[in-house]
Every structure is written in structure tokens, then in C-alpha cells.
Amino acid sequence: MVSDEIPSRFEQLWDVSQAAEYMKVSANTLYGWRCRKYGPPSYRLGNKVRYRPDEVRDWVTAQEVRAWVEYQSAWAS
Known part of the structure; x- marks a missing residue:
């Protein structure tokens, strides 16, 4: 997700x-x-791209959960 909102x-x-x-x-x-x-x-700040650490951690966690759910559903089939 790309946002113009500045933290x-x-x-x-x-x-x-x-x-x-x-x-x-x-x-x-x-x-x-x-x-x-x-x-x-x-977030783009001038010509730089920045990330909020808490949002990066949340995104990584969401990917781990998604991968686990997909793994479990593959074995349930």
C-alpha cells in the first residue's frame, strides 16, 4: 500500500x-x-521512501498468518 499521508x-x-x-x-x-x-x-517524504516500523512488523505478521492458513488448508483438502 502506498500512502501520501505523512506520519x-x-x-x-x-x-x-x-x-x-x-x-x-x-x-x-x-x-x-x-x-x-x-x-x-x-511514505514518500521528498525524494525518500520511509516505513513506519510498527506497520512493517504488522505486515510481516499478517503474511506469516496468511501463509500458515494456506498451509493448513492445503493439508485439509
């Missing part, structure tokens, strides 16, 4: 490399996801 200036934001490191993917993967409107919410 509170008092929050610490991650740059692309920090978010990529947390998710164990490359920065290029994150840029690609952003172009396809996939991945955690991101």
Missing part, C-alpha cells in the same frame, strides 16, 4: 534499507513491491 514527525521512520533488513529481502525487492502496490505501507 507524525516525532515517530522514528525506517529507510528502505532498514525495512529490507528487517524483512530479510533486498532493497530492490521493496522498491518493486512498492511499484506493484504490494508490501507494507510506505
Whole structure:
């Protein structure tokens, strides 16, 4: 999800490399996801892309849950 909403200036934001490191993917993967409107919410601040750490963590957790549900449903069939 790409958002033009700017988070509170008092929050610490991650740059692309920090978010990529947390998710164990490359920065290029994150840029690609952003172009396809996939991945955690991101914010453009000037010419920089930033991520809120809590939103990145929530997105990763949601992907883990989704993968687990898909795994279980595959075995139930």
C-alpha cells in the first residue's frame, strides 16, 4: 500500500534499507513491491521512501498468518 499521508514527525521512520533488513529481502525487492502496490505501507517524504516500523512488523505478521492458513488448508483438502 502506498500512502501520501505523512506520519507524525516525532515517530522514528525506517529507510528502505532498514525495512529490507528487517524483512530479510533486498532493497530492490521493496522498491518493486512498492511499484506493484504490494508490501507494507510506505511514505514518500521528498525524494525518500520511509516505513513506519510498527506497520512493517504488522505486515510481516499478517503474511506469516496468511501463509500458515494456506498451509493448513492445503493439508485439509
